[in-house]
Amino acid sequence: MDELAHAGLGPRPFARWADPEDTAVPSSKVPVWLVRRLGGLTPSPAVPVSDIQVPPSALTPAAADALRSAVGAAHVDTDAPARLAHAGGQSYLDLVRRRTGHEVAVPDAVVSPGSHTEVAAVLSVAGEHELAVVPYGGGTSVVGGVEPVRGTPPGGQPRRAVVTLDLSRMDALVAVDEVSRTATFQPGVTGPRAEALLAPYGLTLGHVPQSFARATLGGYVATRSAGQASTGYGRLDELVVTLRLATPVGEVRAGTGTPNAAGPDLRAMFVGSEGAFGVVTEVTLRVRPAPVERRYEMWVFPSFERGLAAVRAFAQDCPRPPDVVRLSDEEETRTTLATQGAAGRALALFVRARAGTTPAICVLGWEGAAGTTRAARSGVLPVLRAHGAVRIGTRAGQAWRRHRFAGPHQRDVLLDAGALVETVETATDWAKLPRLYDAVGTALATSLAGHGTPPVVFTHVSHVYPTGASLYFTVLARRLPDPADAVVQWAAAKAAASEAIQAAGGTITHHHAVGRAHLPYLEGEIGPVGARALAAVKAALDPAGILNPGVLVEPPRGPSDVRPQE
Numbered sequence: 353m354d355e356l357a358h359a360g361l362g363p364r365p366f367a368r369w370a371d372p373e374d375t376a377v378p379s380s381k382v383p384v385w386l387v388r389r390l391g392g393l394t395p396s397p398a399v400p401v402s403d404i405q406v407p408p409s410a411l412t413p414a415a416a417d418a419l420r421s422a423v424g425a426a427h428v429d430t431d432a433p434a435r436l437a438h439a440g441g442q443s444y445l446d447l448v449r450r451r452t453g454h455e456v457a458v459p460d461a462v463v464s465p466g467s468h469t470e471v472a473a474v475l476s477v478a479g480e481h482e483l484a485v486v487p488y489g490g491g492t493s494v495v496g497g498v499e500p501v502r503g504t505p506p507g508g509q510p511r512r513a514v515v516t517l518d519l520s521r522m523d524a525l526v527a528v529d530e531v532s533r534t535a536t537f538q539p540g541v542t543g544p545r546a547e548a549l550l551a552p553y554g555l556t557l558g559h560v561p562q563s564f565a566r567a568t569l570g571g572y573v574a575t576r577s578a579g580q581a582s583t584g585y586g587r588l589d590e591l592v593v594t595l596r597l598a599t600p601v602g603e604v605r606a607g608t609g610t611p612n613a614a615g616p617d618l619r620a621m622f623v624g625s626e627g628a629f630g631v632v633t634e635v636t637l638r639v640r641p642a643p644v645e646r647r648y649e650m651w652v653f654p655s656f657e658r659g660l661a662a663v664r665a666f667a668q669d670c671p672r673p674p675d676v677v678r679l680s681d682e683e684e685t686r687t688t689l690a691t692q693g694a695a696g697r698a699l700a701l702f703v704r705a706r707a708g709t710t711p712a713i714c715v716l717g718w719e720g721a722a723g724t725t726r727a728a729r730s731g732v733l734p735v736l737r738a739h740g741a742v743r744i745g746t747r748a749g750q751a752w753r754r755h756r757f758a759g760p761h762q763r764d765v766l767l768d769a770g771a772l773v774e775t776v777e778t779a780t781d782w783a784k785l786p787r788l789y790d791a792v793g794t795a796l797a798t799s800l801a802g803h804g805t806p807p808v809v810f811t812h813v814s815h816v817y818p819t820g821a822s823l824y825f826t827v828l829a830r831r832l833p834d835p836a837d838a839v840v841q842w843a844a845a846k847a848a849a850s851e852a853i854q855a856a857g858g859t860i861t862h863h864h865a866v867g868r869a870h871l872p873y874l875e876g877e878i879g880p881v882g883a884r885a886l887a888a889v890k891a892a893l894d895p896a897g898i899l900n901p902g903v904l905v906e907p908p909r910g911p912s913d914v915r916p917q918e
């Protein structure tokens with residue numbers, strides 16, 4: 353995984369994923385055919401960050417002094433640039449707001465602790481001075497998880513100020529246990545840094561979400577994330593061995609390193625708790641030997657439906673499914689091939705000749721010790737053949753691997769060009785998957801067409817399980833020029849997609865987490881008793897509602913919210 357250790361990026365620009373120069377990904381252009389299909393785009397460069405008005409910090413001098421005592425004066429920043437740099441996450445709407453200067457919310461201060469003790473001290477200051485605290489890892493949340501929201505405690509006044517708790521100083525490898533194959537990290541370690549820290553031991557975490565360059569281990573834990581190689585390496589929840597958290601009522605340690613029967617597993621309560629129950633200050637994760645062999649191939653199925661049947665068979669019937677499985681629907685296949693220039697056009701002709709008029713490409717990847725990938729690959733060949741798949745080859749597979757972090761860079765280019773570009777993800781069991789696929793695609797297309805901006809919607813499946821799979825929709829449309837209209841345009845489409853997901857039996861989120869964006873739909877998924885159970889945990893660990901108000905748990909409307917209903 354050595355090259356992963358070098359996949360980091362420089363400081364994040366205000367309204368983009370990366371500086372156009374700061375990337376190994378070749379600069380891309382918006383294809384002419386896409387502009388034509390979206391009905392023309394009006395270029396929409398970001399306004400200069402100096403045009404964004406930053407209100408004075410609402411932090412009182414006493415609160416500021418107390419925070420300085422907690423973490424050191426150098427680590428409490430109330431200046432505009434630091435506050436602007438923490439103005440929300442990386443969803444399409446976050447970026448539209450920052451690109452246009454429309455309704456940009458900033459925290460009152462950015463506080464950067466250096467240890468568990470300092471995090472605990474900040475939480476204690478927050479309690480005394482009526483502050484809200486937003487834990488912040490890489491800031492790549494796409495569900496409003498790091499929005500600086502003050503919130504209002506039950507029956508009280510809005511909190512005086514909100515501070516963003518930037519965990520980037522806590523970026524050390526605490527310990528490696530090569531015998532047990534575990535590694536303990538502080539939470540602010542980014543994906544590339546984790547790989548760089550593990551490389552001298554010949555170990556890897558193997559967790560590669562598309563946001564890998566910027567996301568942190570604390571963020572992975574807090575959102576229960578899934579990497580592109582989740583089929584082989586497991587989701588983050590499968591990798592967490594132990595956790596240490598600071599909560600407003602004290603320290604929690606969860607997990608003992610080996611399976612046990614000591615009551616419900618507390619790890620499950622904190623993995624995916626999105627900074628609403630506590631701040632992850634240390635995490636021990638399973639690691640494994642870095643692969644010495646990697647084989648990535650592209651195959652093509654005669655249709656998405658045939659591809660779905662095959663990837664289901666991988667998960668259900670093959671002793672070792674590929675580590676990476678990524679099946680594109682017909683529209684994503686067309687788009688992928690059309691954006692690859694001359695090579696893509698040649699490949700498109702080849703694909704159509706071999707697989708017919710509705711081809712669906714599929715990337716498969718195997719990683720492991722010397723001599724293991726060939727045997728693993730042989731195990732799935734009968735499934736591929738039985739479902740009419742044709743091999744395109746390793747060059748196309750390797751090209752996908754080289755460009756697998758390119759999505760956010762391409763999004764920058766599309767946003768500059770005036771496109772709406774966002775993703776929607778869900779999952780369900782295999783039996784309901786085709787219906788869910790149709791329902792979400794139709795909801796997105798109908799809603800956006802209703803705004804006069806018919807979209808291109810394409811989908812892939814990249815996380816497969818014996819019982820079901822995820823669906824990941826990418827949506828492209830003409831962005832409405834007025835920022836307020838653009839917000840309504842996407843908010844309506846997202847609501848339509850979310851309602852369609854719930855009606856078709858999908859989960860509101862397979863890996864992006866709940867945040868604020870999905871909270872209105874959470875109770876529909878876990879039921880009122882489930883929602884009350886989460887509220888009760890929140891009330892036990894964060895009784896004053898300091899942490900991330902409005903994330904994961906509805907702010908209580910009154911004390912009855914945490915009591916059993918009559």
Ligand SMILES: Cc1cc2nc3c(=O)[nH]c(=O)nc-3n(C[C@H](O)[C@H](O)[C@H](O)COP(=O)(O)OP(=O)(O)OC[C@H]3O[C@@H](n4cnc5c(N)ncnc54)[C@H](O)[C@@H]3O)c2cc1C
Pocket residue numbers: 441442443486487488489490491492493494497498519539560561562563566567568569570571572573574575576577578579580625626627628630631632633759760863864865867900903
């Ligand atoms: C381009 C792009 C691609 C993405 N691809 C994927 C993908 O492939 N798979 C995937 O799962 N997700 C993906 N995401 C979503 C996002 O990257 C993940 O949710 C990631 O795990 C967030 O990590 P982060 O460090 O950036 O967390 P942040 O965005 O900083 O925070 C996310 C949430 O976790 C909380 N939090 C952060 N650190 C801590 C901590 N130490 N303790 C307690 N709470 C904390 C925050 O308060 C917030 O609620 C993508 C996002 C983008 C923008």
